[in-house]
Amino acid sequence: MFSFFRKKNPAPPPEAPAVQAPVGGPAAASAPPSAPAPVAVPAPVAAPLPAPVAAPAAPRQGWLDRLKSGLRRTGSGIATVFTGTRIDEDLYEELEAALLMADSGVSATQHLLNDLRRRVKEAKATEPAAVKALLAEAIADLLKPLQKPLVIGEHKPTVIMVAGVNGAGKTTSIGKLTRHLADEGASVLLAAADTFRAAAREQLAVWADRNTVDIVTQEGGDPAAVCFDAVSAGRARGKDVVLVDTAGRLPTQLHLMEELRKIKRVVNKADPTGPHEVLLVIDGNTGQNALAQVKAFDEALQLTGLVITKLDGTAKGGVLCAIARERPVPVYFIGVGEKLEDLETFDAREYAQALLS
Template sequence: MPAPPPAPVAAPVAVVEPAPIATERKSWFDKLKTGLRKTGTGIQAVFVNAQIDDALYEELESALLMADTGVKATEYLLDDLKVRVKRQMATDAAQVKLLLADAVTDLLKPLEKPLVIGEYTPTVIMVAGVNGAGKTTSIGKLTKHLATEGASVLLAAADTFRAAAREQLLVWADRNTVEIVSNEGGDPSAVSFDAVNAGKARGKDVVLVDTAGRLPTQLHLMDELKKIKRVVTKADATAPHEVLLVIDGNTGQNALAQVRAFDETLGLTGLIVTKLDGTAKGGVICAIARERPVPVYFIGVGEKLEDLETFNAREFAQALLG
């Protein structure tokens, strides 16, 4: 009679190293990691030669707040991390750092959402943002991204409020070799209306409407944004299909305030977060995830056309925590 098989021995719970980044995204990940260095350095420093004790969590709290993660997201992440540390029976700071990356990934995961093109022809995308956030530049980069994916794009220069905005968009249109509808000094709503009709007539896949730079406190200008949206709907009853806000990562908690204000005015469907390579405040994406979870379609870490990429929660968390 064969001997009974030995009873299974419970394996110790191990902290699993994150999966490697896919090869085609590796160069982007390296760029993102470099870009987030200012934000991540203070957080990563907490784990150097640290013990798992109250002091570690207090220092981590300070580091997260300094990165503009915000009070609510910081409290949420710390509570989540403590549960993970206990459950995994982590014994050293390096494991805790990996678990924090998991916690950040799970917090940011709901913000991951692809920009869908093709459900409507054309897909009308309204783009808003305060002056200086990198709105028009981001439209140029987004045009490049869409063209690379095979989509035909028509630009609408509806930022007639800011001097030189039209000229700036014309440069981006020329670089991307795409058509543009503009009217110097014209009414932004009229330009938007004409562009949507032109997009339909010319069979374009996407119409990108560059709206004027706004401060949420400028109520008359915010009202004009509402008007543009109404007029776009008159040109196409299903449009706009996307309403994006470009925010500057440097502005930290102010960026969160902008997301709230523009979402209340326009009903945002997505965000583009720019200039993450020049800021120590990149943790604001965590604050957005906790307090106003509007999807982040793209993030930017540089000035080149290709320096705008789709947002991936795991990549962001890994790049942030080194």
């Protein structure tokens, strides 16, 4: 937690009035004392007020602006439904089509429409703009179960296993997450267990160097062996977090999915309480395919959290509604770009507001 303050400098102590020597030499000094001349007392000078300190901007305001920009393609398709002047069945039909086009899925779309009808009736809304605000509330409530923080510190080290298909932004997300953890004061060790993809180890090594954290890697080594060595090293060195980068694969590649299960078992041998988190990185542009990945990887690995990347410019941002309705795995982080600050913790209300802004 950060606090913004400015210390006030203490006011200087008042100077004692100067004492003048008697005038007229020793004779004057021996003369009987006369009534002292009145001494002008200087008026008290008020201590200067400290310069006003501007209140810090809301820490997530910049992020919210980027999120709104990233979800503009999704939100514009939904927002156009509310440009009319009437609340009728045509509005609900158009909204249903817009939600389906945003890849919200049939189940989540029907849930939102039913919930919205109830809210409109209870609020006695008569303006489409009011219906839009009620829809934002409905989406926020639907997404609320996905909002959960990633907890570090209950175990030392906290072993986080990260999976995902090639191209989802898995290794880059690990690098950004490493930076976030390091900025919070956590000591991190990376395990380069993606031994299948060319240059995967090198890419992770760049992030390790950039974030000045340790990395365990083996050229052409067995992924499970790398993980075992990394977890053992993390325990021996007293690291707070061990982040395990696994090879990207499609859930239909059964032999590679079995390799992931093997890695999880080996991590558990190195630390009987681990892995403590199993994260899946998914590309937000893939829409319903992202939901299929969540289901497949969850069945294989029992996921504890998601990182959803590349939401900037997507027209399929409604997929989070589908995930919340059909496979509510917590969403720890969402990303809207390549920069470090473009990965941030997920907030259901922020997402709903950005989606309909």
